Amino acid sequence: MSALLSVQNLRTFFSxxxxxxxxxxxxxxxIPLGGTLGVVGESxxxxxxxxxxxxxxxxRPGRIxxxxxxxxxGQDLSQLDEQEMEKIRGNDISMIFQEPMTSLNxxxxxxxxIAEAVKLHQQVSQAEALDRAIEMMKLVGVPSPERRxxxxxxxxxxxxxxxxxxxxxxxxxxxxxxxxxxxTALDATIQAQILELMRELRERLGMSILLITxxxxxxxxxxxxxxxxxxxxxxxxxxxxxxxRSPQHPYTEALLQSxxxxxxxYTTPLKAIRGMVPSPLDWPAGCRFGPRCDYFFDRCATEDxxxxxxxxQESACLLCEGGARQVQPLGAPS
Amino acid sequence: MSTDxxxxxxxxxxxxxxxxxxxxxxxxxxxxxxxxxxxxxxxxTVAQLQAVDGVDLDIYPGETVGLVGESGCGKSTLGRTLLxxxxxxxxxxxxxxxxxxxxKGASLKEMRRHMQIVFQDSVGSLDxxxxxxxxxxxxxxxxxxxxxxxRKQQVFDVLDRVxxxxxxxxxxxxxxxxxxRQRIGLARALVLQPKFIVADEPVSALDVSIQSQVLNLLVxxxxxxxxxxxxxxxxxxxxxxxxxxxxxxxxxxxxxxxxSEDLFLRPLHPYTQxxxxxxxxxxxxxxxxxxxxxxxxxxxxxxxxxCRFRTRCPLAQQICSEVEPPLEENGEGHTVACHFAGELVPxxxxxxx
Numbered sequence: 001m002s003a004l005l006s007v008q009n010l011r012t013f014f015s016x017x018x019x020x021x022x023x024x025x026x027x028x029x030x031i032p033l034g035g036t037l038g039v040v041g042e043s044x045x046x047x048x049x050x051x052x053x054x055x056x057x058x059x060r061p062g063r064i065x066x067x068x069x070x071x072x073x074g075q076d077l078s079q080l081d082e083q084e085m086e087k088i089r090g091n092d093i094s095m096i097f098q099e100p101m102t103s104l105n106x107x108x109x110x111x112x113x114i115a116e117a118v119k120l121h122q123q124v125s126q127a128e129a130l131d132r133a134i135e136m137m138k139l140v141g142v143p144s145p146e147r148r149x150x151x152x153x154x155x156x157x158x159x160x161x162x163x164x165x166x167x168x169x170x171x172x173x174x175x176x177x178x179x180x181x182x183x184t185a186l187d188a189t190i191q192a193q194i195l196e197l198m199r200e201l202r203e204r205l206g207m208s209i210l211l212i213t214x215x216x217x218x219x220x221x222x223x224x225x226x227x228x229x230x231x232x233x234x235x236x237x238x239x240x241x242x243x244x245r246s247p248q249h250p251y252t253e254a255l256l257q258s259x260x261x262x263x264x265x266y267t268t269p270l271k272a273i274r275g276m277v278p279s280p281l282d283w284p285a286g287c288r289f290g291p292r293c294d295y296f297f298d299r300c301a302t303e304d305x306x307x308x309x310x311x312x313q314e315s316a317c318l319l320c321e322g323g324a325r326q327v328q329p330l331g332a333p334s
Numbered sequence: 335m336s337t338d339x340x341x342x343x344x345x346x347x348x349x350x351x352x353x354x355x356x357x358x359x360x361x362x363x364x365x366x367x368x369x370x371x372x373x374x375x376x377x378x379t380v381a382q383l384q385a386v387d388g389v390d391l392d393i394y395p396g397e398t399v400g401l402v403g404e405s406g407c408g409k410s411t412l413g414r415t416l417l418x419x420x421x422x423x424x425x426x427x428x429x430x431x432x433x434x435x436x437x438k439g440a441s442l443k444e445m446r447r448h449m450q451i452v453f454q455d456s457v458g459s460l461d462x463x464x465x466x467x468x469x470x471x472x473x474x475x476x477x478x479x480x481x482x483x484x485r486k487q488q489v490f491d492v493l494d495r496v497x498x499x500x501x502x503x504x505x506x507x508x509x510x511x512x513x514x515r516q517r518i519g520l521a522r523a524l525v526l527q528p529k530f531i532v533a534d535e536p537v538s539a540l541d542v543s544i545q546s547q548v549l550n551l552l553v554x555x556x557x558x559x560x561x562x563x564x565x566x567x568x569x570x571x572x573x574x575x576x577x578x579x580x581x582x583x584x585x586x587x588x589x590x591x592x593x594s595e596d597l598f599l600r601p602l603h604p605y606t607q608x609x610x611x612x613x614x615x616x617x618x619x620x621x622x623x624x625x626x627x628x629x630x631x632x633x634x635x636x637x638x639x640x641c642r643f644r645t646r647c648p649l650a651q652q653i654c655s656e657v658e659p660p661l662e663e664n665g666e667g668h669t670v671a672c673h674f675a676g677e678l679v680p681x682x683x684x685x686x687x
Contacts, residue, residue, distance in 0.1 A: 042541035157630045187404035187568065189627045192612035196626050214541065217614030241618045258546035259616060260575035263598045266398075266553045270546035270575075276511055277541075 003030040004208045005054065005072050005176060011065040012046075012053045021280045023049040023062070025232035031176065036202065036209040038219040038240070041229035042255075044277045047212045050229070051180045054210070055095055056085045073175065091121045094169035096162070098181035103165060104153040110137075110164045111149030114171055121172045136167035141197055159190035163197070170201065180212040195221060216259060220244060228252045231278060231288035238313030246327050248315035251289045253327055287318070295319060358428075359530060359562050360393040360416065365425035367408070367415045371635060383635050385411040387586035388425075390661070395529070398556065398563040400577030400594070402570055402609070406631055407583040413532040413566045417449050418442070430529070447477055450523035454535035456515030460507040466493075467503030470521045477526065492521045495558075496551065513544035517551070524555065532564045537572060549576060570613050574598055579667075582606045585642040586634055588661060592668040602670040604677075605643050641673070649674045 007029050014021040024046040031037045041047040052058050054070055056077060064070075070077040073092065077085065089095075097103045105113060114136055115129035124132070130149065137145035140163040153161055162182065169177060179198070183191040195218065202209060211222055219226050220240060227237040228249065236249035247253040257271035275292045278284050284291050290300040299318055307314040310324045319325050367386040370379040386408040393399050401409040414420045416427055418434055427434040429449060437445055453459040460469055471489045474480060480488065490500050496517040507515055516536060523531050533552065537545040553576065556563060567573045573580055574594045582590045582603065590603040601607045608625040627646045632638055638645050644654040653673055661671040670676075 042543060159630060188612040189608055192626050216616035220616045220618040221614050244616060244618050255542060256616060258543050260571045261615060262571045262613060264575050266576050269550050272547040272550055273543035
């Protein structure tokens with residue numbers, strides 16, 4: 001399978017009065033045609049900036065550094081000017097965000113907003129665009145779309161608004177959908193509906209998906225390949241099943257053990273990762289996870305490990321130099 | 335205490351303090367909290383939003399009761415009403431044998447010392463212009479406990495206990511991360527040595543690695559200070575982890591109440607089952623029969639007749655729209671409000687492994 005999106009050495013920095021903030025600091029990843037990649041990480045790991053960088057939506061004082069290539073469908077997006085990029089956005093690559101309320105315009109009906117997206121990219125009349133909006137709303141499971149196409153965003157529930165966002169994003173048949181925390185603001189039963197919808201649409205429309213989330217549960221349910229981000233870097237990546245069964249990077253391991261699974265009780269303390277995420281203004285020398293890592297040893301203070309292949313996975317940990325680490329299974333007491 | 339939430343009357347908490355009645359610390363009967371919906375220039379009340387609509391709850395000393403449900407189910411309102419941070423529309427609330435609803439003035443103030451709250455929003459709930467030392471010490475000052483030097487020492491002690499340094503007392507909330515601010519909120523609640531803490535979504539805004547730090551801290555503090563918690567959250571795995579017993583709320587009512595283990599192994603209400611099956615577990619390839627509920631939660635201004643869950647329930651029959659199912663015992667210490675309780679169980683039982 002050829003790659004639809006191939007990102008090499010992505011570095012997105014922000015100039016601040018206190019110095020250069022290295023939000024994304026040299027990451028590579030690929031998404032095959034029709035494939036799905038999950039990017040998981042905590043606040044400040046750089047996952048959302050990664051998504052915005054691919055969309056070229058990073059505003060000043062942020063910028064994508066020289067040496068970055070974002071190859072999409074044969075073009076290097078990092079070299080396009082704003083006008084050329086506008087043709088790609090919405091048409092070939094669409095994005096949905098966490099908060100559908102702030103992403104929708106409160107003074108226009110949802111139908112008008114979907115129709116506008118259609119008209120921006122296709123030569124159709126308003127009536128045709130509205131028909132397309134109704135069709136899209138039907139596709140994403142908005143009940144009685146003929147009526148609700150005239151609703152304003154505030155008249156809809158959070159789940160319905162996220163469906164409208166998805167309808168808008170898919171209205172021009174994008175090749176790649178970037179979903180940044182698409183269900184984080186939703187209740188559990190509504191999240192289940194939206195995830196179900198995304199799975200169904202992926203199968204039906206065959207688009208590629210870049211799914212950004214902090215939720216390892218969503219990753220497990222939605223994607224086959226995952227990249228784990230920490231401190232602006234990908235620290236581990238590979239097939240979800242392998243990584244969750246046998247995480248090779250100590251950060252992934254600790255993250256998986258810090259979540260209470262259904263049925264776990266307080267008599268078993270959770271794994272706590274000590275300390276905090278370091279500041280992107282001043283990443284630690286050597287391994288960036290070193291100061292919080294249980295397996296820290298002298299070399300970690302000075303050597304910045306690159307991704308090392310271990311089976312089907314890759315892990316940026318010096319301990320993986322000698323092959324796979326033995327790791328406790330998920331849910332076991334630490 | 336161990337995991338024997340089913341017999342909380344014998345928990346070690348009992349030895350701590352004199353309790354009344356059947357040994358409950360907090361007893362709620364028929365608690366209702368309605369918010370008037372006003373309209374027009376004259377602000378006439380046109381409807382009532384039934385946020386909490388008739389909840390009975392017993393909380394025993396030393397246990398953690400979890401309240402779980404989705405946005406708008408009334409779980410936070412219930413927590414605040416039990417502390418009388420909101421005035422109940424109807425119902426009785428007894429804390430340590432004292433009728434909380436009738437309290438006024440000095441006796442209400444005294445009661446508040448023993449009942450504290452920790453909020454989700456650690457930014458909005460900490461005054462940005464007060465130093466952390468003043469925030470944490472404010473309760474001591476209000477209650478006239480100790481002199482200035484003693485209060486300062488108590489603030490240092492409690493900061494130390496929640497894992498913050500003495501220097502933190504001189505700093506301001508914005509200088510701390512989310513996890514640290516949640517520790518400040520805990521310190522503020524703990525400094526008065528309360529018996530009972532309502533923790534309202536205390537870890538929902540935190541990253542998972544920080545969430546586990548705070549959950550572990552809550553468990554340690556509970557044992558150390560013989561606390562009783564009402565833990566309010568939307569995350570079933572988190573609530574089940576920290577709680578001895580869990581009440582599931584839907585549209586202002588408790589629909590199921592059981593020990594944490596029992597609720598997961600034998601969920602009886604179709605809503606509980608749907609919530610359990612909707613929980614995304616970090617276990618790839620998990621084979622589950624997912625119950626995806628259709629539609630949204632109806633408005634609490636005009637809730638459905640009969641059973642409030644019937645509009646989204648896969649089991650709903652004629653009777654569900656006519657007769658409201660009472661909360662009835664179904665197995666020891668397990669209550670459920672459903673005409674068809676347990677009918678979906680065989681498919682959802684193997685949800686946890």
